Amino acid sequence: MAGDFVEKLAELHRTGARIIYVVTDEEERAVALCRTALEGHGRGDGPAVAIWSRTRGLDPVDPMARSGGAALEALFRGGERPLVGVLLDFHLELEDRAVARRLRDLLPSFYPQRRCVVVIAPRLRLPEGLTGEATVLRLPLPDHDELAHVLASMLPPGGRAGEAAVHAAIIAAAGLTYTQAQRAFNRALHVDPALGPAAVAAVLDEKQRLLARDRGLELVEVKERPEDLGGLDTFKTWIRERALAFAPDARKFGLPAPRGVMLLGVQGCGKSLAAKAVAGLLGVPLLRLELARVLGAGDGAEEGLARALESAEAIAPVALWVDEIEKGFAGSAPGQGGDARAARLLGSFSTWLQERRGSVFVVATANDVTRLPPELLRRGRFDELFFVDLPDLEARRAILGLHLAKRGRDPERFELAAVAEQCGDYSGAELEQVVVGALHRAYALGRELEPQDLRRLAQDLVPLYRTYEEQIKALREWARGRARTAGREAAVVDLFRKAGDAPPAR
Numbered sequence: 001m002a003g004d005f006v007e008k009l010a011e012l013h014r015t016g017a018r019i020i021y022v023v024t025d026e027e028e029r030a031v032a033l034c035r036t037a038l039e040g041h042g043r044g045d046g047p048a049v050a051i052w053s054r055t056r057g058l059d060p061v062d063p064m065a066r067s068g069g070a071a072l073e074a075l076f077r078g079g080e081r082p083l084v085g086v087l088l089d090f091h092l093e094l095e096d097r098a099v100a101r102r103l104r105d106l107l108p109s110f111y112p113q114r115r116c117v118v119v120i121a122p123r124l125r126l127p128e129g130l131t132g133e134a135t136v137l138r139l140p141l142p143d144h145d146e147l148a149h150v151l152a153s154m155l156p157p158g159g160r161a162g163e164a165a166v167h168a169a170i171i172a173a174a175g176l177t178y179t180q181a182q183r184a185f186n187r188a189l190h191v192d193p194a195l196g197p198a199a200v201a202a203v204l205d206e207k208q209r210l211l212a213r214d215r216g217l218e219l220v221e222v223k224e225r226p227e228d229l230g231g232l233d234t235f236k237t238w239i240r241e242r243a244l245a246f247a248p249d250a251r252k253f254g255l256p257a258p259r260g261v262m263l264l265g266v267q268g269c270g271k272s273l274a275a276k277a278v279a280g281l282l283g284v285p286l287l288r289l290e291l292a293r294v295l296g297a298g299d300g301a302e303e304g305l306a307r308a309l310e311s312a313e314a315i316a317p318v319a320l321w322v323d324e325i326e327k328g329f330a331g332s333a334p335g336q337g338g339d340a341r342a343a344r345l346l347g348s349f350s351t352w353l354q355e356r357r358g359s360v361f362v363v364a365t366a367n368d369v370t371r372l373p374p375e376l377l378r379r380g381r382f383d384e385l386f387f388v389d390l391p392d393l394e395a396r397r398a399i400l401g402l403h404l405a406k407r408g409r410d411p412e413r414f415e416l417a418a419v420a421e422q423c424g425d426y427s428g429a430e431l432e433q434v435v436v437g438a439l440h441r442a443y444a445l446g447r448e449l450e451p452q453d454l455r456r457l458a459q460d461l462v463p464l465y466r467t468y469e470e471q472i473k474a475l476r477e478w479a480r481g482r483a484r485t486a487g488r489e490a491a492v493v494d495l496f497r498k499a500g501d502a503p504p505a506r
Helices: 002-014 027-038 068-075 097-110 144-154 163-173 178-191 197-214 233-244 271-282 291-295 298-315 340-355 393-406 416-422 428-444 451-460 469-479 489-498
Strands: 019-023 048-053 057-059 083-088 115-121 134-138 217-220 260-265 286-289 318-322 360-366 384-388
Touching: 002 019, 002 027, 002 134, 027 048, 027 083, 027 115, 027 178, 057 068, 068 083, 068 097, 097 115, 144 163, 144 178, 163 178, 163 197, 178 197, 197 217, 217 298, 233 260, 233 271, 233 384, 260 271, 260 469, 271 286, 271 318, 271 360, 286 298, 291 298, 298 318, 298 340, 384 469, 393 416, 393 428, 416 451, 428 451
Parallel strands: 019 115, 019 134, 048 083, 083 115, 260 360, 260 384, 286 318, 318 360
Antiparallel strands: 048 057, 217 286
């Protein structure tokens, strides 16, 4: 990836680009790659490169040129040789209208005097008059080869780390910046110079901390399997089929990499659990994207989102879980207040969903479909949309059995068919509370759990459906013809009959 960046930058300079804007937090790495790309493109006949910052001026042309305006003037006093000014944090200087105006005035002289400006900044911020003049590049995260170079430079001579151990540490560091990888590898080598399992765990722990702090990403430990999902039979069958497309020969067969799935529906019916089960079935790590944290970063929200998505691609193959996606992009649709910033963020995210590289399987969940922007529901963003409704009778029985077994009880002892019948409008989360509440009651009475405890709790608990019946019916109506049902097909017929509607046409 760094090689592609170097080639692109060199090509832009050769073809006369006047302003190149590099968006990255890795300033030191970006400067080094700029030198590699520009100083002769490997032939020794390239332009001179001068580095500018507020503290050191335009080095080595004019160290006293410490203001933005002075830097631009010094750039054109740099002699006859072609010159590239690499300007650090110059986006802050361009906030001064006089500096932005002077740069625009100088632009016609760039090509005849063989000048070029490369701005390196952590975020994209250009005045309106310069947006059409600048070519924007994003410095990609280090690829496998760069990470291998980082680790090799840190290994002691004659070290005890084997090839397999080195490979495991490099894979664990995927998604980190150059300096973050150095920090993680340093910690790993301190734990175990042979890079054994404890060292790899140290890299993963460091990555989890850094991703959460800098990218709004959380590495979620996955223990759930499809068998831990009660009901959702259609969804489980579908995801098993998609999992096969990750096999090495799937590309030869003509299958594209699976893109992802949107799960819409009633709260507490297993959407989050399904997201975790997907990662377990695919055999890939699960990243949870905290949209509220990333998008709440004010002016840096767009860059924060871009960095988070880039990290997900670097870690691929991975499942990316975007929980309650409708809340992240609230206000982006024209009828929701016309928030221009939210609309831009939605546009960036939608474009990434359509064009992303690598095996990033996106699992998005939503509760309130009325707040979902239409762009997210368009085919091509996701492979399928599933509607997750309240569980049917058989699913309720399965869910009760799973929660009893999880707590060391034999489901066959508890007359679950009768309890499931009693819990007609209960969500999966409410069925779990039936089991947990019954256990509390039995424990308080100093005896083992009995079937009547479950029936008593089922009778006492008030399900969400009774409070939000109209909203749930409206949700079902919306899903008809727009999304596949995640449960058994027969269950939908039963539910629509119960709601007083005809079954949906299929």
